[in-house]
Amino acid sequence: MMINDIEKIINDGVLAPSGENCQPWKFELNGNRLSIFNIPEADMSLYNLKQRGSYIAHGALIENIIISSGAYGYTTTVSLFPNKENEAHVADIIFTKSEILESSLYPFLQKRCTNRKDCIRKILPNEEKKQLTDSISDLGFDTFKIVDDDANMEVLGHALAVNERVLFENKYIHDFFYDHIIWDKKDEDKAGGFFVDTLEFLPHQLKAVKLLKHWWVLKILNVIPGVSKIISKENGEKYAKSAAFGAIIMEGSTKENYVNTGRSVQRVWLTATKLGIAMHPCNGTIYFLDQITDNGGKEFSIQHHKLIKDSNIKIRNAFNVTDSKISFIFRIGKADEPTARSKRLKPIIKFVN
Numbered sequence: 001m002m003i004n005d006i007e008k009i010i011n012d013g014v015l016a017p018s019g020e021n022c023q024p025w026k027f028e029l030n031g032n033r034l035s036i037f038n039i040p041e042a043d044m045s046l047y048n049l050k051q052r053g054s055y056i057a058h059g060a061l062i063e064n065i066i067i068s069s070g071a072y073g074y075t076t077t078v079s080l081f082p083n084k085e086n087e088a089h090v091a092d093i094i095f096t097k098s099e100i101l102e103s104s105l106y107p108f109l110q111k112r113c114t115n116r117k118d119c120i121r122k123i124l125p126n127e128e129k130k131q132l133t134d135s136i137s138d139l140g141f142d143t144f145k146i147v148d149d150d151a152n153m154e155v156l157g158h159a160l161a162v163n164e165r166v167l168f169e170n171k172y173i174h175d176f177f178y179d180h181i182i183w184d185k186k187d188e189d190k191a192g193g194f195f196v197d198t199l200e201f202l203p204h205q206l207k208a209v210k211l212l213k214h215w216w217v218l219k220i221l222n223v224i225p226g227v228s229k230i231i232s233k234e235n236g237e238k239y240a241k242s243a244a245f246g247a248i249i250m251e252g253s254t255k256e257n258y259v260n261t262g263r264s265v266q267r268v269w270l271t272a273t274k275l276g277i278a279m280h281p282c283n284g285t286i287y288f289l290d291q292i293t294d295n296g297g298k299e300f301s302i303q304h305h306k307l308i309k310d311s312n313i314k315i316r317n318a319f320n321v322t323d324s325k326i327s328f329i330f331r332i333g334k335a336d337e338p339t340a341r342s343k344r345l346k347p348i349i350k351f352v353n
């Protein structure tokens, strides 16, 4: 029955990534029409200005749904933001029964995950890089650029790790981060968030992270020995030792552009999974800039305004981007399997008919 198939397709859909695994989606199924809604309260963080990060997550969800539909024998017609009065109504998808058309990416929906382990600093073969960049060419929006020379790796590693410096110096971001860490595996069914093991802290880092949960401890340790700078430096070095950094670059910054970016992100990520390449998104530094340029950035100190702006100039130069917008950055490479994987909540589906 179509309704059972669509439920299975939704379950494949929600394997998509979302910021802090917040899973900001809910569904309404009316015959062969699936309406997808954003849940803004799921992520009100400084990473998610105007729900842009959540729209990217919705794009990844939609891409999964399109891929899964083919495997169940349906074609899909997607309309983005069908209700101009309601920006939480992200998409309507109409399913039409057809022949089974299994995409080569379908087997990798389950396998894709964020892998925050160290990567091997070995340049990826040209053929693999080409497969990654080609994976989105038929979509007709966005480009995927890869940077992997030593000098730019160093610059990008440290510029992207500015996220961690700000995270451990800004109370809003610190509190949001700690609110989303799940310390005990059995709590994963209760709410979105990431299980601590998926963050791949080394033993000494885990000790520090537990201690730094208390803002007052952090305030002291940021003076002597400057713990936020130490963490940022250590992570910057780790990031620079990846095989490459990859960025999705988009034209325009409408809600639709962000959803489309999510589709590109998912295509590249599934293709990487197929090639055995680990991916770790590193977006904090670029998303903080949006807060400053589009929202005044009043939650950031003057020192952080400068740090974030300067780092973004370095990032754009490294990717050689002038007019377009970088909407998503990964570090990529060959790595061991992740220690743990994030779980998904059961999707909220309202059956209208």
Ligand SMILES: Cc1cc2nc3c(=O)[nH]c(=O)nc-3n(C[C@H](O)[C@H](O)[C@H](O)COP(=O)(O)O)c2cc1C
Pocket: 015, 016, 017, 018, 019, 020, 021, 022, 052, 053, 054, 056, 057, 112, 113, 114, 115, 116, 193, 194, 280, 281, 282, 283, 284, 341, 342
């Ligand atoms: C828009 C967006 C931005 C993200 N940015 C980051 C990031 O900056 N750092 C990070 O470690 N993970 C980032 N992630 C990955 C999520 O934390 C991850 O997808 C989520 O925890 C679920 O885990 P999974 O990808 O293993 O399924 C991002 C994901 C999305 C969709």
